[in-house]
């Protein structure tokens with residue numbers, strides 16, 4: 096059965112009751128929202144009218160103070176719906192429990208007016224509705240739990256059970272609702288805080304409030320409840336790490352960023368607006384060296400960073416928010432300054448011995464040197480060295496102390512002094528170094544023997560020399576210094592044939608000039624062999640000697656002497672020769688002797704005079720005079736030959752001999 100028919104049935108039952116108590120009003124009940132044309136009742140039947148007369152009596156319907164929702168069929172007497180009836184439209188005020196359409200049925204001939212009341216029964220045709228789709232609430236996070244907040248209620252134009260019956264809230268761990276009943280039975284809900292809010296955990300809560308009516312089926316309407324949690328300053332600023340350590344290289348430029356402190360405050364607005372400051376724990380020195388930007392928390396370099404002065408800076412920074420009851424958080428920062436190789440190593444000569452004797456012993460300590468470097472690590476590790484080509488070496492005696500010792504024999508005569516450069520280098524990158532040069536002077540020691548340029552001197556002296564003639568200069572050399580170099584020359588005594596050399600020669604002790612003391616004669620003495628010594632004046636003195644060989648050189652100071660044919664001095668030699676002597680026969684042999692030496696004594700023979708040049712020949716080398724032909728009677732009986740013997744000197748010396756030849760007839764016995 097359609098629902099509206101069920102209502103009509105109920106109305107009809109009521110009608111009989113109404114009719115009983117009030118004959119003037121006929122009562123019907125119909126549900127709202129009936130379809131056009133739906134029959135509500137048969138008025139003819141209900142009012143006891145003859146159906147056939149209705150047209151004739153011009154039956155009509157008046158609806159008082161309302162649109163024409165209903166009409167009557169004059170043929171059947173049926174009251175039917177002309178336009179859909181909305182109860183909530185007709186009776187907007189909720190207070191009236193019942194809603195009526197009052198009608199008058201008017202008939203003429205005779206005129207009859209029937210009052211009819213059509214009660215419009217509510218149907219659940221409206222869903223509860225909120226005035227706004229969204230309900231915004233601002234709730235402080237400090238609000239205690241149990242606090243209530245009224246929510247605007249939903250309205251449902253339906254009445255009675257079809258009206259709002261209750262509310263539901265979407266699932267929330269923070270909120271629930273309590274449904275209240277108002278004076279006129281209206282329902283509304285209070286939002287109740289179940290537990291304390293935390294903006295930092297959830298700043299906005301989106302809830303759905305559903306209003307449900309009591310109809311069957313129930314209808315509902317929803318509104319979103321948006322709870323904005325208002326911040327309170329309940330969070331202190333915090334640093335990501337309470338304990339930071341940063342490294343920065345020394346000599347970093349002013350203004351360079353060391354660290355950017357990012358403290359955070361979970362609150363919002365001024366409650367999270369932070370200022371940074373140093374705590375009292377932070378020393379003046381640290382505050383002077385590092386700048387803290389109060390609004391950004393950036394720490395920058397403000398003063399010189401010198402690792403050698405300060406290696407670690409400790410600071411404590413406080414971040415404070417600007418909330419009403421401001422909160423703060425703190426952080427300790429350790430700034431470690433890192434070493435840079437910015438210090439040159441240093442050399443300090445602790446002792447240096449100069450001058451020293453050139454014959455100083457090997458391994459003797461000449462100098463003690465210490466080295467240092469203010470840097471640390473490799474930058475501060477230093478090494479000392481000297482050039483490789485030096486007769487010295489370095490020996491590390493203790494930490495950073497070195498001894499310079501002699502490693503090879505020294506010789507002043509080769510290198511009189513040394514410029515020793517000590518170079519210290521650290522292991523930084525790039526390495527730094529320093530150097531210092533010391534001069535070591537060597538003292539002379541008499542360690543050199545005087546040296547003659549030659550070990551053997553041959554000196555030729557022309558005989559007949561003048562006494563006191565300078566023969567030679569025998570100069571020795573001594574590379575030592577001063578008295579070690581000052582030489583004295585003398586002849587080493589040696590007897591030759593009972594003659595003392597110093598009677599023959601003399602030497603200038605200071606310059607080595609050698610003189611002859613007498614005139615020498617080659618024909619008597621031809622050479623002398625002796626030694627000359629040069630001695631220095633060192634202590635002890637050193638000396639050396641050379642052999643001097645004096646050779647007397649011959650001069651052509653002797654004339655040839657004719658020894659054959661023998662004759663008394665100055666006289667003429669007379670020879671007899673047979674007339675019959677053959678051609679080529681030896682007539683005479685001239686022999687001359689010369690006491691000079693070889694060269695000066697080589698003799699040649701020549702005729703100075705000859706009577707007949709065709710008769711005799713003279714061998715110029717052996718002095719033999721031979722016949723060149725047989726004698727004839729025409730030849731004179733006496734022949735005169737003059738022979739000259741000439742030596743080879745320059746100028747040549749000579750002697751002559753005159754030979755008188757007489758031819759005889761018979762052979763000489």
Ligand SMILES: *[C@@H]1O[C@H](CO)[C@@H](O)[C@H](O)[C@H]1NC(C)=O
Pocket residue numbers: 337338427
């Ligand atoms: C910082 O760290 C050091 C060691 O790393 C520790 O001894 C000190 O207690 C820490 N300080 C704080 C405030 O955490």
Ligand SMILES: *[C@@H]1O[C@H](CO)[C@@H](O)[C@H](O)[C@H]1NC(C)=O
Pocket residue numbers: 335354355356357
């Ligand atoms: C702070 O924040 C900046 C920028 O986000 C970042 O570069 C820096 O490393 C942070 N500082 C620290 C200590 O975390």
Ligand SMILES: *[C@@H]1O[C@H](CO)[C@@H](O)[C@H](O)[C@H]1NC(C)=O
Pocket residue numbers: 516518529530531
């Ligand atoms: C010594 O140091 C000076 C600068 O101080 C430098 O000019 C020179 O080259 C160095 N000498 C050596 C041998 O290193």
Ligand SMILES: *[C@@H]1O[C@H](CO)[C@@H](O)[C@H](O)[C@H]1NC(C)=O
Pocket residue numbers: 592593
């Ligand atoms: C040298 O002199 C000594 C005596 O003084 C003498 O006996 C000796 O015969 C001399 N020798 C010569 C070669 O003249």
Ligand SMILES: *[C@@H]1O[C@H](CO)[C@@H](O)[C@H](O)[C@H]1NC(C)=O
Pocket residue numbers: 587626639640641
């Ligand atoms: C001369 O010198 C040599 C060495 O050069 C030495 O053997 C010799 O004894 C010296 N002669 C004299 C007379 O001193």
